[in-house]
Structure formats: C-alpha cells, structure tokens
Amino acid sequence: MEQHLNSIGRPGYLTRIDSVYAQLSQSEKKVADYVSSGAEEIIHLSIAELAERSGSSDSSIIRFCRRLGYKGYQDLKINVAKDVMRPEKQIQEGIELNDSVTAIKQKIYESSVQALHDTLEVLQDDQLEKAIDAIAAARMIEIYGTGASGSVAFDAQHKFLKIGIKTLAYTDVFMQAMSASLLNEQDVLIAISHSGTNLDIIHAAETAREQGATVICITNFSKSPITKVAHITLFTAAPETMFRTDAVASRIAQLMIIDAIYTAVALKHPQRASDSLFKTRNSTTHKRH
Numbered sequence: 001m002e003q004h005l006n007s008i009g010r011p012g013y014l015t016r017i018d019s020v021y022a023q024l025s026q027s028e029k030k031v032a033d034y035v036s037s038g039a040e041e042i043i044h045l046s047i048a049e050l051a052e053r054s055g056s057s058d059s060s061i062i063r064f065c066r067r068l069g070y071k072g073y074q075d076l077k078i079n080v081a082k083d084v085m086r087p088e089k090q091i092q093e094g095i096e097l098n099d100s101v102t103a104i105k106q107k108i109y110e111s112s113v114q115a116l117h118d119t120l121e122v123l124q125d126d127q128l129e130k131a132i133d134a135i136a137a138a139r140m141i142e143i144y145g146t147g148a149s150g151s152v153a154f155d156a157q158h159k160f161l162k163i164g165i166k167t168l169a170y171t172d173v174f175m176q177a178m179s180a181s182l183l184n185e186q187d188v189l190i191a192i193s194h195s196g197t198n199l200d201i202i203h204a205a206e207t208a209r210e211q212g213a214t215v216i217c218i219t220n221f222s223k224s225p226i227t228k229v230a231h232i233t234l235f236t237a238a239p240e241t242m243f244r245t246d247a248v249a250s251r252i253a254q255l256m257i258i259d260a261i262y263t264a265v266a267l268k269h270p271q272r273a274s275d276s277l278f279k280t281r282n283s284t285t286h287k288r289h
Contacts, residue, residue: 012121013080015237016068019122022223024067027060035080043081047073069124108248111238115249116256118237123257130232132264134214139186140166144176144204148247149192149218152254156190159262164269164276173200180204185212193217194238194250196224205229218254 017032024032034054035042042050050073051058061073070076095107135141141160145153150171157169170176177200183189189208193201196219206229209215217230220238227233236253266273 012083012117013068013076015118015121019222019235019237020067024064025060027056028064028067030054030056031061031064035076043077111249112252115236115238115253119235119253119256122235122237124235127232127234128257128260128264131216131234132261132268134188134216134232135160135165135190135261136265136268138165138188138214139184140168141188141190142179142183142208143167143169143190143192144171144180144201145169145192146171146173146198146201148251149194149254152192152218152251152258153190155255156258156262159258160265162277162280163262163266163273165265173204176200176204177207180207180213181211183208183211183213187213189213189215191215191217191226191230192219192254193224193226194220194236194247194254196221196226198226202226202229218257220250220253 014036017036021029021032031050031054034050045053047058047061050056051061054061056064065071065073065076068076070079095104099107143153143156145151150169153169153171157167160167168179170179180189187208189205191201191205196217202225205215205217205226209229209231214232215230216232216234217226218234218236219226220236221227222233222235234257236250236257238250238253
C-alpha cells in the first residue's frame with residue numbers, strides 16, 4: 001500500500017506508535033502492526049473487524065488507542081484519516097558529504113520542523129502537567145545535561161530563574177553527582193539525555209531520587225534506562241541521521257518542552273513571575289551598553 005505522509009514527513013499516528021511500541025502488550029502489538037501496515041484500510045473497519053483481522057480483541061484495540069493518546073477507536077480513525085488525506089512528501093534525509101549549502105540548510109530546517117512536529121505528537125499531556133506542578137511547587141530545581149543537552153540545561157536555568165524559581169544547571173558530571181546528593185523531597189531534578197543511556201546522568205538521577213527529590217527526565221527513547229529512574233518522563237522525537245543533525249533536532253525538541261513548562265509555570269503563579277521578571281531585568285540594566 002502506498003504510504004501517505006503528512007505535511008511534515010512521518011504520519012502522526014505512526015510517530016505515536018513508534019514512541020510506545022516497546023511498552024505494548026503482545027495483543028496490542030498485533031493491533032499496532034496491522035495499523036502500521038494498513039492505515040487506509042482501518043478507516044473503513046469496525047472495531048470488531050479490526051480485532052478479527054489483527055488477531056486481537058476489542059478491549060486490546062481500546063487499550064492500544066488510549067496508549068497512543070486517543071480517546072478511543074473512533075478518535076484513532078479520525079486522526080488516521082487526516083494523516084492519509086494530506087499531500088505526500090518525502091521524509092527529511094540525512095546530511096551527505098557532497099551536499100550544497102542550499103541542501104544543508106533545507107535538511108537542517110526539515111529535520112528541526114519534523115522533530116518539533118513529532119515531539120508534539122508523543123509528548124503526553126498528563127506527564128507534562130505533572131512536571132509543571134512539580135516545578136511550580138519546588139523549593140528549587142536542578143537541571144543536568146551533557147553535550148548538546150548541556151546547552152538546553154543552561155537555557156532552562158536562565159528561563160526558570162527569571163520567573164523566580166531557584167535553579168542550578170550542571171554539565172560537569174562531578175558537580176552533578178555531588179549536588180544530587182544534597183537534594184531533598186522539596187526539590188526537583190530535570191535530567192536531560194537524548195539517548196537516555198548516559199551513565200553519569202542516570203547515576204545522578206538515582207542519587208537525587210534516593211534523597212527524595214522528584215526526578216523528571218527528557219529523553220528520546222521510551223525504553224531507555226533513564227525512564228526507569230524518573231518519576232515523570234517527557235519524550236522528544238528527533239530523527240537519527242548520519243552527521244548528527246539529530247543533535248540539532250533533539251536540542252530544538254528539548255527546548256520546546258522547556259519553553260512549554262516555563263510558560264505554564266509562569267501562568268500558574270503570574271504575580272510571582274511578573275515580580276521576578278521585573279527584578280531580574282532591573283538587576284542587569286546597568287550591564288547593557
């Protein structure tokens with residue numbers, strides 16, 4: 001069957017399936033496999049017909065739909081229909097050695113836009129709301145990241161500090177380990193790791209959790225080790241490419257999540273945010289030339 005793609009690249013329902021596939025039961029995986037290979041067909045199938053053709057059950061289909069973030073089977077069909085009816089477009093390709101400047105800028109743009117679109121598809125509202133509530137109520141927050149994720153940690157520190165939340169960001173693994181050991185149940189740790197396999201970040205997150213802190217992780221992979229340590233997991237969906245344009249895309253996706261949390265926390269406590277923005281802006285006025 002010809003696969004129709006949405007205006008960004010990969011269909012939204014397939015992005016959602018990819019993000020949760022490893023967590024599905026065997027019966028739910030049968031539904032996922034059938035939907036992935038025959039999306040246009042399911043639009044015209046009843047739930048009983050899909051259950052029969054996929055070798056699953058009505059209840060498995062309902063659970064599958066809800067795991068994807070849909071209200072039910074009808075909601076899934078509506079969203080699949082929207083995706084398959086959109087114009088077809090080739091998925092963004094990786095950077096190649098002989099690419100021109102024009103091709104490079106286009107591919108970076110497409111990779112970034114696709115990462116934002118796909119992250120929006122897989123980012124679960126309930127997890128995001130838990131993260132917002134935890135940060136809004138925290139005594140202080142710490143943010144750990146290394147490499148490309150380290151720049152996101154410092155960006156988050158800057159944003160949260162401006163709205164009155166005491167925040168520290170560390171990219172040095174020794175500082176992460178030491179500081180994590182001093183956190184308590186009033187604190188929140190945000191651990192940022194694209195792969196979710198960085199051992200230093202994982203160990204620091206484990207230490208923070210042992211001290212009673214709430215651990216939030218931002219990662220690209222649902223079965224990565226960091227997700228087993230975190231209380232709250234926020235997923236990005238950045239593409240993998242040969243020359244690490246995924247590092248660019250993953251950073252942009254991580255920043256989107258940070259910006260969403262920052263904005264929501266500010267709206268939860270508008271007076272505190274407004275007062276803090278005024279104070280922090282005034283504090284640096286004399287440094288502007």
